[in-house]
Amino acid sequence: MLELKDLHVRYGGIHAVQGVNMKVNKGDIVTLIGANGAGKSSIVRSIAGLVRGVSGEMLYTGRDGETINLVGSMPEKIVKKGIALSPEGRRILPHLTVAENLTLGAYSRVDKKAIEEDRQWVYSLFPRLQERHWQKGGTLSGGEQQMLAVGRALMSRPDLLMLDEPSLGLAPILVEEISAIIKALNADGQTILLIEQNAYAALSIANRAYVLEVGAIVLEGSGQGLLHNPQVKEAYLGG
Amino acid sequence: MTSDLFIQNLFNALTVGSLYALIAIGYSMVYGILRFINFAHGDIFMVGAYFIFFAAAHLPWPLAAAVAIGGASLMGIIVDRVAYRPLREAPRISALISAIGVSFLLENLGLVVFTGLPRPAVQPQWMVDPITLGSIRILPLSFLVPAVTAILVLGLLWIVYRTRPGLAMRSISRDIETTRLMGVSIDRIIAMTFGLGSALAAAAGIMWAIRYPQIHPFIGVMPGFKAFIAAVVGGIGSIHGAVLGGVLLGTVEIMAVAFYPSMSGYRDAFAFVLLIVILLFKPTGLMGEKLEDKI
Numbered sequence: 083m084l085e086l087k088d089l090h091v092r093y094g095g096i097h098a099v100q101g102v103n104m105k106v107n108k109g110d111i112v113t114l115i116g117a118n119g120a121g122k123s124s125i126v127r128s129i130a131g132l133v134r135g136v137s138g139e140m141l142y143t144g145r146d147g148e149t150i151n152l153v154g155s156m157p158e159k160i161v162k163k164g165i166a167l168s169p170e171g172r173r174i175l176p177h178l179t180v181a182e183n184l185t186l187g188a189y190s191r192v193d194k195k196a197i198e199e200d201r202q203w204v205y206s207l208f209p210r211l212q213e214r215h216w217q218k219g220g221t222l223s224g225g226e227q228q229m230l231a232v233g234r235a236l237m238s239r240p241d242l243l244m245l246d247e248p249s250l251g252l253a254p255i256l257v258e259e260i261s262a263i264i265k266a267l268n269a270d271g272q273t274i275l276l277i278e279q280n281a282y283a284a285l286s287i288a289n290r291a292y293v294l295e296v297g298a299i300v301l302e303g304s305g306q307g308l309l310h311n312p313q314v315k316e317a318y319l320g321g
Numbered sequence: 322m323t324s325d326l327f328i329q330n331l332f333n334a335l336t337v338g339s340l341y342a343l344i345a346i347g348y349s350m351v352y353g354i355l356r357f358i359n360f361a362h363g364d365i366f367m368v369g370a371y372f373i374f375f376a377a378a379h380l381p382w383p384l385a386a387a388v389a390i391g392g393a394s395l396m397g398i399i400v401d402r403v404a405y406r407p408l409r410e411a412p413r414i415s416a417l418i419s420a421i422g423v424s425f426l427l428e429n430l431g432l433v434v435f436t437g438l439p440r441p442a443v444q445p446q447w448m449v450d451p452i453t454l455g456s457i458r459i460l461p462l463s464f465l466v467p468a469v470t471a472i473l474v475l476g477l478l479w480i481v482y483r484t485r486p487g488l489a490m491r492s493i494s495r496d497i498e499t500t501r502l503m504g505v506s507i508d509r510i511i512a513m514t515f516g517l518g519s520a521l522a523a524a525a526g527i528m529w530a531i532r533y534p535q536i537h538p539f540i541g542v543m544p545g546f547k548a549f550i551a552a553v554v555g556g557i558g559s560i561h562g563a564v565l566g567g568v569l570l571g572t573v574e575i576m577a578v579a580f581y582p583s584m585s586g587y588r589d590a591f592a593f594v595l596l597i598v599i600l601l602f603k604p605t606g607l608m609g610e611k612l613e614d615k616i
């Protein structure tokens with residue numbers, strides 16, 4: 083579905099991503115782990131079209147079966163092609179209601195009826211959002227905002243859902259809740275690219291995993307494989 | 322002052338205030354989204370007044386008004402396209418300087434194309450034939466302007482709060498990047514914002530020219546400047562604030578002169594006094610919230 087070939091990201095003089103190769107197959111959960119500043123967000127933000135200094139190839143095969151290189155495409159075009167990103171830090175619009183935030187997530191679509199059905203579907207995934215649908219995004223708790231960020235990304239009905247640190251700053255019980263939902267979505271066929279600091283949770287649900295260090299992939303393998311890899315254990319799983 | 326005179330002045334205040342409000346909205350909306358002052362906005366008001374002057378020579382008045390509003394709206398979109406959009410990534414001061422440049426350009430273009438000769442505006446007679454209500458004599462225009470303004474403002478609020486592009490506008494004003502991530506084409510929404518703001522300014526220009534029937538290339542300078550002050554007084558970035566600021570400024574100007582006729586020479590200074598007083602007590606303006614600079 084998505085293949086990154088020799089991807090480089092540069093911000094002025096900073097060479098943040100240095101020749102990354104990655105692959106996301108349809109139906110998989112792929113996870114990308116790495117320390118702070120490794121370049122994880124830079125990769126997903128590049129895929130979403132938010133970064134200027136991208137070179138290399140990002141080959142994406144959308145629902146129409148056509149393969150295109152995403153490099154240089156505008157974010158709105160990429161969303162239409164079926165890729166959504168729930169960004170790091172949630173980025174909920176604080177002055178819009180929960181319902182409006184969800185409507186915004188569906189901006190790339192036109193069919194009102196289907197959008198409404200999907201809103202109900204998101205509410206069924208996150209009942210707490212339904213209870214608070216009239217509330218301003220800024221008044222939600224951190225966990226609720228994260229649910230809203232995931233729900234908002236789902237509202238575009240993406241073929242590829244990218245989640246940048248969805249468990250950041252959440253209590254363990256909420257981390258599990260989000261994890262369970264990610265798993266359930268995937269069981270329904272949703273392809274997911276997951277970025278996590280919490281390597282244990284991410285690796286245990288991933289089909290495929292990549293470890294990023296200072297802009298380069300240093301390890302890759304199955305989620306279970308990396309979970310038991312001594313290097314990973316030492317660096318990311320607390321020994 | 323007699324109560325009759327007071328009521329007449331009240332309508333005057335509401336008329337002038339409505340016109341300031343209509344112009345102020347455009348400043349406020351553009352600032353809300355792009356965080357810069359579109360100094361050429363007052364000149365769009367002028368363009369609207371000229372457009373109807375020429376259009377009314379060939380078309381029935383209502384149609385001419387529609388053409389003028391459409392033309393000025395397009396003009397606003399073109400200004401954004403050629404003078405501001407290329408500078409979106411540049412420091413904000415560049416766009417600001419570009420805006421000042423566009424303002425001079427439009428005014429001088431006005432001088433070249435329309436000449437400096439003041440033109441008599443077309444006044445539909447029924448709007449300016451005073452009607453008598455009891456002991457009060459009043460121009461139908463004094464009802465018409467506030468009424469048309471109310472309708473236009475309600476229409477705008479409907480767009481901003483009830484439609485998808487409106488949702489995108491409100492979203493952009495907080496977080497451009499996230500809004501793009503949702504699939505919104507930013508440039509299209511910004512163009513729409515300029516189009517709407519310019520349409521309202523042109524509507525104000527048309528009504529202004531009926532009330533003060535002399536059109537010249539600098540007709541937009543003072544009203545534009547005052548409307549900008551009204552937008553700041555109301556809290557720049559807020560549509561409600563722009564309306565409130567406009568009406569407040571109109572009221573202060575008209576009433577101060579009505580109560581103290583000897584002050585009439587200082588009329589244009591009241592705007593600044595109001596600005597200073599309000600900002601002393603509420604630095605963000607009456608309805609403004611603190612707008613943090615965006616990421």
Ligand SMILES: Nc1ncnc2c1ncn2[C@@H]1O[C@H](COP(=O)(O)OP(=O)(O)OP(=O)(O)O)[C@@H](O)[C@H]1O
Pocket residue numbers: 093096098116117118119120121122123124125170
């Ligand atoms: N807009 C930017 N301008 C300049 N440098 C940037 C920018 N965004 C990221 N960087 C730099 O690129 C590098 C990678 O950043 P990135 O955000 O991709 O890391 P990350 O792996 O997501 O980190 P974290 O786990 O802390 O979120 C960092 O050194 C960062 O400082």
Ligand SMILES: [Mg+2]
Pocket residue numbers: 122123124170246
């Ligand atoms: Mg990151």
